[in-house]
Structure formats: structure tokens, C-alpha cells
Amino acid sequence: MGTLIELASDFEDEKMSSLNRSALQSQFAYLLMLAYRTQYSILTELDFNFASGKTRPDLAIMPKRRANWLADEIIVQDVPLTTIEILSPEQSLNSLTDRIYKKHFPAGVKSVWLVVPTVQTVSILLPDRQQLNFSSGIVADPITGIQLNLNEIFEG
Template structure:
């Protein structure tokens, strides 16, 4: 019996990373893991495939999942509660927002945190196109209760 291997997902708008992008991705993973590790599972660069399409957010937050180190998933079909997208220098804001509303929300994602590093803004997007913008203080997700301090994310 021949084993089959799932092919990696190819994306039409593959983004290039950068130093600041990578730093933010690492910080966010650390901050969420430090505060919410008992309640949630936090993943970076996870390939997701939904009926609405394929996507690879910078971070995904799921209800706590039990990890089985004996088996692995190349492409995950479960829907995260939250996805986090960090705008890359070469990425179009419009195309990123379009992808969020065409792929993330139709799949059932509750909220998407959209981070614009150069402006030090975190926006929480909701499926009904409501948007909460944070430029200082405590970032509070109205759907999940997740909270982070903006100063911790963009600390010098």
C-alpha cells in the first residue's frame, strides 16, 4: 500500500516576511501562551483549509487541543476561534481584508486581529464588518474575552 502525502498549500498572495513581522509574530505567540496556555492552543503559520478556501494566518487560537505527538496534521480543517494577521511590508491591506472576509469569517472564525506594524495599530474585525481599533491601552476581544496590552506588543 502506497502512502499518500498531502501537498503543501499554495497561496495566490503568498506574503514575504520581514524582521518586524517575525518579531511581532514571536511576541504575540509568547504573550498569548503566557496568559492563555491553559485555556487555548496557539499556533503560528498553520495551514488551514475550509469550504471557503485555503489560508495561512500568522497565528490561530483554538480552544485547548490535546497534542498527539505520534500523528500530525499538515492541513488543518478545524476552525479556530481567532486568527491573527500581521500586515507584511509587501502585502496589500485591501487584499488581506478581502481574504479575511472571504475565507476566515465564512468558515466560522469569531474574530480576526489585524495588526499594522508601521502604525502600531491592532484592529479586531468581526464578521458583521464591525471593527474595533486600538492604538493604546488594553486590547479586548468582545467575542472571546482575550486581552493583551498594546504596549507589550510594540515594546521597543
């Protein structure tokens, strides 16, 4: 088994953070917890080791689970229902969508929210390559039933 430093380096190519990206991640977590905390577990920056590869989505939405404070997990094997990926200023859209289609969907993730901060859009990607694009109004995930107001996501 590798050291924690070696494990962390497996995720280094994921993305670099930024002020706007961090603010959006916090906003998503807040809005999702406010409306869906009894139905889903909303987790940020969690490392997953899927059969299709290692990844660290900005947020993961999982069926509700209780925390076990005595036994923590460094790298999670369970597959989230939905992941949210926020495009970083240093990241290409192609590299991010490539990772989604090569790692998230083959592992069993049902939907991925792809957020592009500079143009304030959210696209919901589905495993069958269907894509729902939102630039105003309510972002609605047909898989989880989660709905968020785009204006509230980009509030600030």
C-alpha cells in the same frame, strides 16, 4: 492528492515575511501563551483548508487541544476561534482584509486581529463588519475575552 510542493504553492500568495513581522508574531505567541495557554491552543503559521479556501494566518487561537505527537496534521480542517494577521510590507491592506472576509469569516472564525506594524495598531474585525480599533491601551477581544496591552505587543 497533490504533492507537498503543490500544497505549499496554494499558500504562496498569503504574505512574505520580514524582521518586524516575525518579531511581532513571536511577541504575540509569547504574550498569548503566557496568559492563555491553559484556555487556548496558540498556533503559528498553520495551514487551514476551509470550505471558503486555503489560508495560513500568522497565529490561530483555538479551543485548548492536546498535541498528538504520533499523528500530525499538515493542513488543518478545524476552524480557529480567532486568527491574527500581521500586515506584511509587501502586502496591501485591501488584499488582506479581502482574504479575511472571503475565507476566515465564512469558515466560522469569530474574530480576526489585524495588526499594522508601521502605525502600531490592532483592529479586531468581526463577521458582521464591526471593527474595534486600538492604538493605545488594552486590546480586548469581545469574543474570546483575550486582552493584551498594546505597549507590550509593540515592545522593543
